[in-house]
Amino acid sequence: GIQVEQSPPDLILQEGANSTLRCNFSDSVNNLQWFHQNPWGQLINLFYIPSGTKQNGRLSATTVATERYSLLYISSSQTTDSGVYFCAVSSNDYKLSFGAGTTVTVRA
Amino acid sequence: GAGVSQTPSNKVTEKGKYVELRCDPISGHTALYWYRQSLGQGPEFLIYFQGTGAADDSGLPNDRFFAVRPEGSVSTLKIQRTERGDSAVYLCASSLTGELFFGEGSRLTVL
Numbered sequence: 001g002i003q004v005e006q007s008p009p010d011l012i013l014q015e016g017a018n019s020t021l022r023c024n025f026s027d028s029v030n031n032l033q034w035f036h037q038n039p040w041g042q043l044i045n046l047f048y049i050p051s052g053t054k055q056n057g058r059l060s061a062t063t064v065a066t067e068r069y070s071l072l073y074i075s076s077s078q079t080t081d082s083g084v085y086f087c088a089v090s091s092n093d094y095k096l097s098f099g100a101g102t103t104v105t106v107r108a
Numbered sequence: 109g110a111g112v113s114q115t116p117s118n119k120v121t122e123k124g125k126y127v128e129l130r131c132d133p134i135s136g137h138t139a140l141y142w143y144r145q146s147l148g149q150g151p152e153f154l155i156y157f158q159g160t161g162a163a164d165d166s167g168l169p170n171d172r173f174f175a176v177r178p179e180g181s182v183s184t185l186k187i188q189r190t191e192r193g194d195s196a197v198y199l200c201a202s203s204l205t206g207e208l209f210f211g212e213g214s215r216l217t218v219l
Contacts (some may be wrong), residue, residue: 004150031206041197041213043151048207086150088208094139095164096208098150 002027006087006099013077013106021072021102023087031090032063034072037101038083046072046085077106110134112211114200120217121190129185129214133202140183141208142175143199151199157183190218 003026013019023032034046047054047061049070054061058077063070074081084103088096113132121127133140139158143151153167157177165175172190177183187194195218201208 033207035210041215043199043210045207045209088150094141094156094203094206094208095153095167096141096143096151098152100150 001095002029002089002091002097004087004089004097004099006085006102008102009100011102011104013074013081013104015077015079015106015108017077017106018073018075019077019104021074021085021087021104023070023072023089023099025068025070025087025089025097027068027091029065029068029089029091031094031096032070033088033096034061034070035086035088036081036083037086043086074104077104079106079108082106112200112202112209114198114211114214116214117212118215118217120219122219123190123192125190125218127187127190127216129187129198129200129216131183131185131200131202131211133181133183133200134204134209137202137204137209138180139203140177141201141203142183142185143201143210145197145199145213147196154185154198187216190216192218194218 035043051065084101088098142154145151156164160180197213201210
């Protein structure tokens with residue numbers, strides 16, 4: 001299956017700081033999603049982005065499919081941004097392979 | 109419904125018992141998925157339904173695990189003779205056009 005590597009594994013931010021999370025994958029994909037898992041375990045959809053760039057408020061994402069990576073940008077971080085961020089990819093539209101996640105802690 | 113609904117949210121059982129976990133997908137979503145998440149790890153694929161049939165069950169760990177979706181909507185994940193290693197959060201997701209939406213999960217603890 002497709003290998004997914006996320007970096008960094010852990011990230012500690014001061015409120016208001018900006019950050020970049022990276023996702024590398026080992027094969028061509030036709031589905032890539034970013035999720036935020038909140039402290040209660042819910043996986044919240046952030047972006048469905050197999051290619052290109054999208055923005056949603058303080059968050060944006062870019063996927064360069066030909067180079068097999070995606071980036072998630074968090075600007076002006078808030079304490080509510082804390083949690084685990086997962087990148088998940090698929091080459092067949094349904095069998096998502098998840099990375100190990102990046103644990104983000106935002107301190108007030 | 110507005111989102112994917114899973115019941116129960118928590119289930120504690122004893123080793124060797126039978127367990128059923130239920131998933132009600134987003135209305136109109138034809139595809140349904142089960143994933144399993146162990147502590148500190150990302151979710152792992154178990155099974156995928158397109159309509160009523162299991163299109164891919166390659167992630168089921170062994171024959172103690174079985175899932176059904178008889179009417180193409182609600183799905184039930186069934187685990188026989190539970191083992192302590194089955195303890196995890198079982199996540200259900202649904203989709204219409206490729207983007208998956210997850211429920212809040214069912215946390216299973218096998219004592």
